Amino acid sequence: MYKISSYQLFVITFIYQLGTTVIFGFGGAAGRDAWIGQLVSMGLGILVLLLYTILMRMNPGLTLVQWFPAQFGRWIGIPIAFLYPLLFLYHVGRGLADIRDMISTTILFNTPFLIIEGVFIIFIAYCVYGGIEIIARLGEMIFPLVLVMFCIQLILLCSTGVMHINNLRPVLENGWSPIWKVVYPGGIMQPFGETIILAMFWTDTDRPEKIMKTTILATILAGLMITCWDMLAISVIGPMFSRFLYPLYTLLGVISIGDFIENLQIFGILYFFMTALIKELVNMLGALKGFQQLTRMKNYRALIIPASVIALFLGMTMSKNISEHVYYTHTKILVPYIWVPIFLIIPTILLIVTWFRQKVFKIKKNG
Template sequence: MYKISSYQLFVITFIFQLGTTVIFGFGAAADRDAWLAQLLSMCLGLLVILLYTTLMRMNPGLTLVQWFPAQFGRWIGVPIAFLYPLLFLYHVGRILGDVRDMVSTTILFNTPYLVIEGVFIIIIAYCAFGGIEIIGRLGEIIFPLVLLMFCIQVILLFSSGVMHINNLRPVLKDGWAPIWKVAFPGGMTQPFAESIVLSMFWTDTKHPEKVMKVTVLATIFSGLMIAFWDIQCISVFGGLFSHFLYPLYTLLGMISIGNFIENLQIFGVLYFFSTAFLKSTLTILSASKGFQQLTGMKNYRVLTIPASVIALILGMTMSKNISEHIYLHFLKIVLPYVWIPLLLVVPAILLIVTWFRQKVFKK
């Protein structure tokens, strides 16, 4: 079986956590303090990452869906474990909805939704069928491209003279309350707690003992990068930052050097497509692998196409527009009733049970 290197794990974790956060921005509710909200979210997210990687160390050789039967028993653990592949399919559907809304409102205005999402999911299914080996190599390609685009973006923005550090002031105008509201629970779950998807692949690494260190470093790197994106947006737009649906896309439109280098929104599209694509592929593969392990099937590949079709149907039907997609489904339903229980509460309970079984009951 192919094993991914520590470097490949680092790059896919980094790109996964950027995900759709790249184009949507982060922490608009905190206004000019969005970058502080991101840093706080990263710190809370690191605690969640430590929770997941600790569970991995306490259940050596097992993936996420195998942790629960191992600790809770078959009758309780298997039904709980099945919730995670289902959650992953739903999450891919949400990413497809993000892609649909972004593309249809920025570059392909009259393109049918089915065409946008259909083409995207076909590419995802093809890469997921190739397995973690293909995804690891894709990560190695996408990672330097993302860094290169980021560096070019920073240089061009500074050269355009549109960034004004004074726009970051006043810092903590409304205190820590709005920052904390952004960071907990939304900021720590998206994108950091979502990294539970990657626990399906930690057993496929060449050096499992390095998973915790590599994942923590990737989390810090992605968190700092998102915070710096917020700083750029706020330094250009000031308080208007919170009113943009796609702040990074709008930010790149501000680049203007000598009436020659202008309107580089295509960078924003490339950011979004590359990170959303890798994140979706990893999540589809995690769902397929999870169902395969829970049902005892020999190969996950036969599940890739059905999983992709279900994700496409979800992406087409879960919401009619961007407002319903984000403000109704995500903030009112998914975050409090799905993500918090499955990404925070259940893993915390699992850690306690595992600790008691291995330390207390064993004695």
């Protein structure tokens, strides 16, 4: 069985957390203080990830969906555990909708949605068939590309003279209230709470003792990069930052050097495509492995085609347009009523129950 190295886990975690956050300005509600919201979200997100890794250490050798039957019993634990692969599969459909909206509104205006989503889901299904090894190797290829493109973007922006540090001032102009609205629940849950899916693959690592350190380091790097993107966008666009649905895409459009280097929005598309690809591959494989383990199937590959059809259907039907998708479905429903219970409340309860059961077992054993 293929084992993920610590480096591969690092790059998968880093790219997964960038995901669709790399292109959407989810912190825009805080205006010019969006970067502060991202830093605070990262700090609290690390605490959430510590919760997940502590649960992993308290349930050695078990994946995410196996934690619940082990601690709650089969009758309670299995129904709760099924919520996670169902949500991960929903995330694949949601990612397809993100890709559909981004591509159709930027470069392929007249391409049917079914073609865009269909090509992407076929590629996802093909890669998932190869398992975690394919995803890990893709992550190793994409990671340096993301870093190189970020450095090029930063150099070009500095060279064009479009950045104005004064756009970041005044700091905390409207106090902490708008920042906290960005931080909780959305800033913590995306991208950090979503990272719970990697608990489906932590048992596949070759150095389990390094999982916590690797995950935290990847989270810090991803959080700092998202913060840098927000600061760059605000310094260039100014207070208008919060009005743009794709601030990174808009930001790259202002680069112009000598009428030769310009119209670099393709960098934004590449960012989005590469990070979204890894994220949806992880979501799909995590969902399939979850279903396989809960139903005790021998192999998850028999589920690839039906899961891909379901994801494609969800991606085509979950929203009519990008505004409904992001500002209503995501912000008003998904984050507060689904993500918070599944990513925060249930794992916290599981931690308390696990600690209590292990404490009681220890007392009985010593007694």
